[in-house]
Amino acid sequence: MKKTKHSLLLIILVLIILVSTLTATAQQKPFTLDDLIPGGKSYRAMQPTTMSNIWWGNRLIRLESTKCSILNPGNRWGTLAEQQDVKDAMTANGLDAKGCPSMGGAKFPDATRSELLLQNDKYLLLYDWKLKKLTNYIAFKSAASWHDYCPAAGMVAYNRDNNLYIAKTNRSGNDDEALQVSFDGSHDIVYGQSVHRNEFGITKGTFWSPDGKHLCFYRMDQSMVPDYPLVDIAHRIAQPQPIKYPMAGQPSHKVSIGVYNVKSKETVWLETGDNTNQYYCGITWSPDSRKIYLYNLNRDQNHARLLQFDVSTGRQEKMLMEERHAKYVEPQHGLTFLPWDNDKFIYWSEQSGYDNLYLYSLKQGRALRNLTQGHKGGVVLDLLGFNATQHSIIVSTTWAAPLQHNLYSVNVDNGQATQLDEGQGVHSAKLSPDGSQIIDSWTSPDVPRKVDLVHTTTDKRVTLLENYGQWKGHAVPEITCGILKAADGKTDLYYRLVKPVHFDPKKKYPAIIYVYGGPHTRLVNASWGYGYRGWEIYMAQLGYVMFILDGRGSSERGRDFENVTFQHLGTEEMHDQMRGVEFLKSLPYVDATRLGVHGWSFGGFMTTDLMLTYPEVFKAGVAGGPVIDWRLYEVMYGERYMDTPQTNPDGYRDNNLCLRAGNLKGRLLIVFGYNDPVCVPQHTLSFLRACADAGTHPDLFTYPGAEHNMTGHDRVHLYEHITRYFEDHLK
């Protein structure tokens, strides 16, 4: 364990000159797309093994689909429970064992009981692995769309047909006697589901109070939101599949927040005021179960207010603080109360320009300090939890280097940060409930995967798993990472460069830029092969140079790095990608007449925009599920970055690709999921209409039944298709 210095940028310089160990050697067999693409038949077998873990108290559990294992002293895995035993227990209770949930999703709700929780849309099972029997279960009469189990209440909340129900689990049987919390659920009004299209860190719609006596839930009235008419062709005759889709500048849904008292069976509504054009996120219970805190963000997303409500009356008691920004603020996290001091909670803010954690005192009614200050240019990525004994928080950050995710313990009392890993790579960790141990799954440019068990208070780190996958005997390209200056002339941008397998510096190769470019994502990091995607390896085999650059607007680099794109999504992002083009053109082995570009979603937008804006540069491109016209994108994401079509007409016009359809010169393939509920088919279809009118000729493919991303073996088919397109038009 090393004390961290604030500026560890030195490490990134080491990474940059570090040439990946994945260097090609001759006479090695090629990868197939099935080897390289998730969903491929041989993909799982080829990849470095990883491990799914969960804590049962401070005991480490390993989850597999048919069994759970426990880490015993001496770091040896012992079987805890087999799925077959659960099935036998189900049979003994007259349940259909074929419907047994996978053990991969097992939860361990109570550290004091030898009981695991399994759920799927048919069953909720509490299974005692010592007694080898079901202690409690519910067999749902009809499929529930999700469950939210509360150990304290011994109850589970769930949604069926857009209404909210609560069933007790301290008995066994079906959910006939479930409490029905709402009654007017419909296509227009939905209860207990995630709202605001999963923006603002919202991933669910029910929130149990710590004491299990109340259930807080969202109600979303979307009657004023039109349906987008998706079509499901997997019927004898195709069926309408309408989804509510609020488009930028159009009427949006209205959200209310109810609190259901399980005992009185009454619902109190939080007095949020007029909920027109308001967002509510970060819902947090006070430790004593008497207050609810949430952020209220205006539709313009430039003013967030942290509010306190009284649970018994629903009354809005006070505004704890507020945050504004001329462009946008983006509350993504709820509050986290200190386990040892219920007066104080931690909240997140980007007000310094970078995500930091702040301490707030309810009694003093103010923020006390920035807990993570001083780590300039780095951001906090995750708050894993606490070591209450030591008064420390465990966080994941980019403090060590911009491409890395490293683990730190930060003392809440004195702010001292202690690095918990070796200072390299990308770490993804789960903290044990008492904060004493971390299961750390990590990777670095030359480490495919390691899973280490780390003690947070000692130097002790034990490697439980280390694996390189089945890559030996294959021809692997050289993958490097480097820095370019952004179009602003000052900001460092990181790229990944994949050279062709059996690279010959005297040859000229075609090059393809893979691009995303949008917020909340980055493509280059300090993981194995700098975060390579399998398709890059495949294309390198076929003799392409692959280039990936995270421009301004992408994530983990702070507020101003991201919001430079405000009101004109696409423009600055393209300027940065063109710096990448300049770099590629400077490479003696890149054939500048054969440049291609490919991206999906925001990257599909970027691909199309680049093809239309720089028609002389790109010979071929493949845009997947692209945004074409931000007016057709949804309210919450779209308006954050673009405001509304009414208030920002120039921005919407400038990057409305339909208006520039006539610029298309190179070959452009557009692919979309025919049932895409995220970036609806109207984008691509509008562009096709515009191209037909303008006399230009994109190419097209679609996957009926697929949503925003191709999954399963469709994804292999997709990359076969994309590869063929570049082979047709770029080779």
Next chain:
Amino acid sequence: MKKTKHSLLLIILVLIILVSTLTATAQQKPFTLDDLIPGGKSYRAMQPTTMSNIWWGNRLIRLESTKCSILNPGNRWGTLAEQQDVKDAMTANGLDAKGCPSMGGAKFPDATRSELLLQNDKYLLLYDWKLKKLTNYIAFKSAASWHDYCPAAGMVAYNRDNNLYIAKTNRSGNDDEALQVSFDGSHDIVYGQSVHRNEFGITKGTFWSPDGKHLCFYRMDQSMVPDYPLVDIAHRIAQPQPIKYPMAGQPSHKVSIGVYNVKSKETVWLETGDNTNQYYCGITWSPDSRKIYLYNLNRDQNHARLLQFDVSTGRQEKMLMEERHAKYVEPQHGLTFLPWDNDKFIYWSEQSGYDNLYLYSLKQGRALRNLTQGHKGGVVLDLLGFNATQHSIIVSTTWAAPLQHNLYSVNVDNGQATQLDEGQGVHSAKLSPDGSQIIDSWTSPDVPRKVDLVHTTTDKRVTLLENYGQWKGHAVPEITCGILKAADGKTDLYYRLVKPVHFDPKKKYPAIIYVYGGPHTRLVNASWGYGYRGWEIYMAQLGYVMFILDGRGSSERGRDFENVTFQHLGTEEMHDQMRGVEFLKSLPYVDATRLGVHGWSFGGFMTTDLMLTYPEVFKAGVAGGPVIDWRLYEVMYGERYMDTPQTNPDGYRDNNLCLRAGNLKGRLLIVFGYNDPVCVPQHTLSFLRACADAGTHPDLFTYPGAEHNMTGHDRVHLYEHITRYFEDHLK
């Protein structure tokens, strides 16, 4: 005028060796697709001029968009009416002259009045060109979907919002006082519109009695037919565009026939019996307006009954005759009463194996004779009308030669046929009401277009127009016509062969088959360039051999030639096309490794089927709006040829292209209209799904807003796209 001989097949032999005059010469400028494709910017200017004519009594009228001219003695055109005068008259009546209908659609309802009728969805105008004023008009309150004007009644029937209305035209104003005939019209129940998806010769849904006192109309209850969910993207957010679409083997709509008495305002319903799975077509009024005749065809389409109904009671009085066939019968025409003998009518039948006209006597209650017998192997195409003085009918037939349409006068009393043209080419004619004159618009392999005025009782034929278009100075390919034996080894099939411009017999050229192959269509005939399509000229310029063969199953060759495809659409048609492939391979200048295929609709089905059935033969294909799975096609057309999926599972399976998606080897582009209500998008989408599952890779394009065929400039874009595809993958 020459007496015709029954077998004029000799003429076709002359045609076959006749090399088109469109022979290429050097140093000529190329055509653009805009020159060659309907909808192209220069298309109209390039084509041979034609003429739109109509009769006003026995005076010939020429219609243009802004004026009507009349043929005066000495064959000189004089202006009859200018649209500007109509507009002035509209303005004088307080109407919006901008809504003035085109003069191209003028009708001349009364030979005794100097009055023309103009209609569009806003106005119905009766304009007196001598008085230069509106004699009557209706300004519709809201758009009517069509009009059916009855001069005898001075009334117009029209449909609005699926209900039927009748407005008087012997007054001027709006349609406030219109009679509302039906009241429960809806998406499910429609009145006065064409039924049975325009099959069985049905083109409209209202039928005025000769005396104008009754209106017969269709009522279609399609509540049991599911919607196909088309989507209209030309809105701020895409809108559902559901259409009723009965798929093969599924529930179909039910049709009733009402007769509305304009005076009593009461509707009598024809007693057709249970209308489940029944078709009603050929609706015909008796000359005395007291009876209605129609064909009742069962859903299996193998049994047609000609029925007589009493108009005053709706009672079904008798069955006049019936026709059966083991495969199908296909009544396509109503009855035509002899103007000089109301006891007798002419009806159509294919019972001899070829379409002929028969005479029926109501008094005798039986068919008297075949009026057109003896013309073996030829079919009657059209009954233009009568020369009552001479007791003759004027017909268009293929008697002279299988590729021709020629005009004949046939004496009803003695059956003697007299040819009214020179015995060549394809004639399209309109007979004057008294039967004395024909305006004959015709073409032959070396005559682009002639319009002749013909006197039916004398030899007199005056050419009013002769035009070759703007083709001089262009490089034109050689187009020839020839005969191949069908796959049955005996049937003659006709093909068109287009050689590359600047043909060099020592070179090897790629060849493309353009195919339709389905019923009711033929592609090769004795018109200019043997019925060439503009795209063939374009491809010939680019160095392709183009080949078009009308196989068995296509039209104008008689019943058995067509119905050989029964229950297994695609199979025999492909066998015949493969005879064409053999022929192409035998040509020394065709490169057999570069064969392509293209077709639309049934031809798109054929293209896809050929690519999957003969994957080693075709290197590239383009299928437009294809049928992929006949289960997804509609009831009336689909079941006629395929029966139902329940009764003919093998036939449906054998040509369900989804099941053979894995066979795809060559390059196949599928193009469809995104709003195609005929061959719904589910065909193509199902195939894409099947290909993704099978690991094969078709290519795709679609035109949002387009229906079954691309129209306007989209059609030029389409052929740019198709051409590029062959240039990419076949050149």
